[in-house]
Amino acid sequence: xxxxxxxxxxxxxxxxxxxxxxxxxxxxxxxxxxxxxxxxxxxxxxxxxxxxxxxxxxxxxxxxxxxxxxxxxxxxxxxxxxxxxxxxxxxxxxxxxxxxxxxxxxxxxxxxxxxxxxxxxxxxxxxxxxxxxxxxxxxxxxxxxxxxxxxxxxxxxxxxxxxxxxxxxxxxxxxxxxxxxxxxxxxxxxxxxxxxxxxxxxxxxxxxxxxxxxxxxxxxxxxxxxxxxxxxxxxxxxxxxxxxxxxxxxxxxxxxxxxxxxxxxxxxxxxxxxxxxxxxxxxxxxxxxxxxxxxxxxxxxxxxxxxxxxxxxxxxxxxxxxxxxxxxxxxxxxxxxxxxxxxxxxxxxxxxxxxxxxxxxxxxxxxxxxxxxxxxxxxxxxxxxxxxxxxxxxxxxxxxxxxxxxxxxxxxxxxxxxxxxxxxxxxxxxxxxxxxxxxxxxxxxxxxxxxxxxxxxxxxxxxxxxxxxxxxxxxxxxxxxxxxxxxxxxxxxxxxxxxxxxxxxxxxxxxxxx
Amino acid sequence: xxxxxxxxxxxxxxxxxxxxxxxxxxxxxxxxxxxxxxxxxxxxxxxxxxxxxxxxxxxxxxxxxxxxxxxxxxxxxxxxxxxxxxxxxxxxxxxxxxxxxxxxxxxxxxxxxxxxxxxxxxxxxxxxxxxxxxxxxxxxxxxxxxxxxxxxxxxxxxxxxxxxxxxxxxxxxxxxxxxxxxxxxxxxxxxxxxxxxxxxxxxxxxxxxxxxxxxxxxxxxxxxxxxxxxxxxxxxxxxxxxxxxxxx
Numbered sequence: 001x002x003x004x005x006x007x008x009x010x011x012x013x014x015x016x017x018x019x020x021x022x023x024x025x026x027x028x029x030x031x032x033x034x035x036x037x038x039x040x041x042x043x044x045x046x047x048x049x050x051x052x053x054x055x056x057x058x059x060x061x062x063x064x065x066x067x068x069x070x071x072x073x074x075x076x077x078x079x080x081x082x083x084x085x086x087x088x089x090x091x092x093x094x095x096x097x098x099x100x101x102x103x104x105x106x107x108x109x110x111x112x113x114x115x116x117x118x119x120x121x122x123x124x125x126x127x128x129x130x131x132x133x134x135x136x137x138x139x140x141x142x143x144x145x146x147x148x149x150x151x152x153x154x155x156x157x158x159x160x161x162x163x164x165x166x167x168x169x170x171x172x173x174x175x176x177x178x179x180x181x182x183x184x185x186x187x188x189x190x191x192x193x194x195x196x197x198x199x200x201x202x203x204x205x206x207x208x209x210x211x212x213x214x215x216x217x218x219x220x221x222x223x224x225x226x227x228x229x230x231x232x233x234x235x236x237x238x239x240x241x242x243x244x245x246x247x248x249x250x251x252x253x254x255x256x257x258x259x260x261x262x263x264x265x266x267x268x269x270x271x272x273x274x275x276x277x278x279x280x281x282x283x284x285x286x287x288x289x290x291x292x293x294x295x296x297x298x299x300x301x302x303x304x305x306x307x308x309x310x311x312x313x314x315x316x317x318x319x320x321x322x323x324x325x326x327x328x329x330x331x332x333x334x335x336x337x338x339x340x341x342x343x344x345x346x347x348x349x350x351x352x353x354x355x356x357x358x359x360x361x362x363x364x365x366x367x368x369x370x371x372x373x374x375x376x377x378x379x380x381x382x383x384x385x386x387x388x389x390x391x392x393x394x395x396x397x398x399x400x401x402x403x404x405x406x407x408x409x410x411x412x413x414x415x416x417x418x419x420x421x422x423x424x425x426x427x428x429x430x431x432x433x434x435x436x437x438x439x440x441x442x443x444x445x446x447x448x449x450x451x452x453x454x455x456x457x458x459x460x461x462x463x464x465x466x467x468x469x470x471x472x473x474x475x476x477x478x479x480x481x482x483x484x485x486x487x488x489x490x491x492x493x494x495x496x497x498x499x500x501x502x503x504x505x506x507x508x509x510x511x512x513x514x
Numbered sequence: 515x516x517x518x519x520x521x522x523x524x525x526x527x528x529x530x531x532x533x534x535x536x537x538x539x540x541x542x543x544x545x546x547x548x549x550x551x552x553x554x555x556x557x558x559x560x561x562x563x564x565x566x567x568x569x570x571x572x573x574x575x576x577x578x579x580x581x582x583x584x585x586x587x588x589x590x591x592x593x594x595x596x597x598x599x600x601x602x603x604x605x606x607x608x609x610x611x612x613x614x615x616x617x618x619x620x621x622x623x624x625x626x627x628x629x630x631x632x633x634x635x636x637x638x639x640x641x642x643x644x645x646x647x648x649x650x651x652x653x654x655x656x657x658x659x660x661x662x663x664x665x666x667x668x669x670x671x672x673x674x675x676x677x678x679x680x681x682x683x684x685x686x687x688x689x690x691x692x693x694x695x696x697x698x699x700x701x702x703x704x705x706x707x708x709x710x711x712x713x714x715x716x717x718x719x720x721x722x723x724x725x726x727x728x729x730x731x732x733x734x735x736x737x738x739x740x741x742x743x744x745x746x747x748x749x750x751x752x753x754x755x756x757x758x759x760x761x762x
Contacts (some may be wrong), residue, residue, distance in 0.1 A: 162584075
């Protein structure tokens with residue numbers, strides 16, 4: 001029974017000016033004197049990787065209030081009064097509210113960035129009938145983007161309930177007038193963001209490059225490395241501005257993927273290029289590592305709190321305050337590295353090579369079809385994981401599991417590089433199986449690394465002060481808790497590996513790579 | 515969500531002016547509002563410059579559903595819709611009489627609309643009839659404009675007795691003084707006597723030319739003369755009515 005009135009929004013073509021349009025409407029239809037409806041300044045937000053957009057959510061801040069929309073609905077899903085936001089904004093910066101509860105699981109650790117700010121003014125023109133009764137409304141909207149000196153204009157025609165004929169008549173008038181391009185209330189956001197240099201889904205942390213099977217291995221690898229380099233460069237500014245922890249994380253993943261490519265997909269680039277790149281990317285890995293390691297602990301904050309009883313919480317505060325300040329010191333170092341000549345040179349020379357016409361002398365694998373090489377490497381890596389995995393028993397040392405984890409990661413990167421060459425359904429299954437095993441090994445490794453770090457941290461404490469006693473107690477509590485969890489994770493290994501090495505999965509690999 | 519019937523046994527007490535002005539204030543306050551013109555004279559419909567709807571009549575009204583849906587008209591004011599009256603409403607009583615559950619008909623017809631609107635106003639015709647009984651049954655509140663005279667008061671007593679008779683509670687009734695003339699001593703004395711009684715609202719609408727002129731401008735007073743005494747009086751009345759109806 002819900003009876004929403006209809007409306008249509010057009011983009012006002014650049015060739016049309018609002019004033020003559022208003023005059024022409026007045027020629028054909030009786031209108032009430034125009035009314036200025038409202039002026040508003042809106043700033044639209046999303047994360048760097050468009051997490052809101054992906055879920056059909058849209059968030060803007062308007063003077064003193066946040067508003068959250070859902071796609072396909074003019075209605076506001078949630079609003080929240082809050083003074084002007086400081087960028088970056090995390091979900092934890094919102095007070096407990098409906099907005100926060102919607103945003104929290106979507107944003108996770110990512111911050112909201114302002115994508116476009118526009119100043120909008122609206123003029124309303126009421127269309128009247130012979131009784132001088134309003135039978136339709138026309139809204140001329142103007143969105144200014146001062147930063148880029150741009151103006152976006154739309155015309156919205158809104159039905160008055162029960163006056164469908166007039167609505168249609170005006171619709172025809174506008175169509176004849178040259179308005180073709182229908183849009184919706186998100187127009188100033190989407191188009192405005194584009195003017196400011198961002199396009200929906202223009203960044204994703206997933207590896208999404210599409211290859212063709214008849215590419216040569218060199219063509220394919222050059223494209224892959226280009227894509228990864230692009231990811232690194234896209235994240236650079238966010239790392240320097242310290243907007244959230246994921247910029248550095250994504251950059252490091254791109255570095256690792258590049259290193260994995262250089263190491264696994266051998267004899268494709270000329271040897272001198274490969275050797276230099278391996279050295280350079282090892283350095284990039286080493287300068288970005290320390291900050292990331294500390295970021296990981298900061299991300300554990302809530303998790304650690306939930307592991308400890310209230311009585312031991314106090315020590316954690318000291319711990320995290322210390323980690324924060326150490327992280328800040330490391331971040332400054334990283335920042336200096338990223339602005340160093342050495343860094344610039346590495347990035348530029350790699351970029352130059354990947355975009356040069358002549359990719360250098362041919363090598364053993366450079367001219368082979370990429371699909372052939374992909375099959376070979378995937379199968380080799382798969383066999384390696386199976387072989388290593390089988391030797392692991394409940395009594396094997398931890399380091400064997402860590403090594404297997406690295407082998408799995410290598411396989412995973414290779415699968416992702418070449419995924420677009422294979423049937424997507426099969427690839428999904430293969431990756432899903434691998435991911436289950438990887439999660440187990442990853443958890444095990446994370447728990448080991450954490451325990452090592454906490455143990456060393458505890459040893460570095462000077463005894464005596466009350467503060468350090470609290471801290472040591474908290475660390476002790478955490479160590480116990482993490483140890484027990486690690487035991488449980490380790491028990492999970494055998495069934496997970498059994499799944500991975502099942503004959504069905506083996507058959508799938510053979511089919512893909514045979 | 516409230517259904518508020520504006521009712522009086524007598525005509526010419528300011529019913530339509532009340533329904534028009536209060537429904538407007540309700541809508542601009544952000545509540546989606548429907549005003550149903552139940553009076554065959556169609557004054558409310560006229561005030562909003564809306565023409566009676568073709569093919570809509572008392573039979574269609576009682577059928578409800580899509581017949582009503584199709585006949586609702588948007589007014590000049592966002593958030594305020596009107597269900598226009600039809601001259602055939604003069605025979606609503608006869609039509610109701612022929613039906614089963616003839617007391618609950620209007621209530622049933624309004625049921626789906628309760629989901630769509632925050633407030634529904636019913637501008638009722640004078641008289642005590644089967645239609646009035648329907649309206650009293652359907653309404654959450656019966657808002658009675660009372661000119662402070664002896665005869666008007668008698669009419670109110672009649673309304674109370676009628677409600678008792680049909681088993682409706684007197685607590686639905688909210689009374690306010692309407693068309694009050696300052697210089698008439700009798701008005702003051704009457705008001706002094708009644709104001710403390712249960713169900714009487716402290717707000718009052720004076721007898722003002724601006725209210726009468728509504729027929730000329732065909733707009734709520736808060737649109738034509740927002741700073742006038744009449745506008746202030748209706749705003750005060752609406753804030754009291756809206757507080758009372760939201761107490762529940």
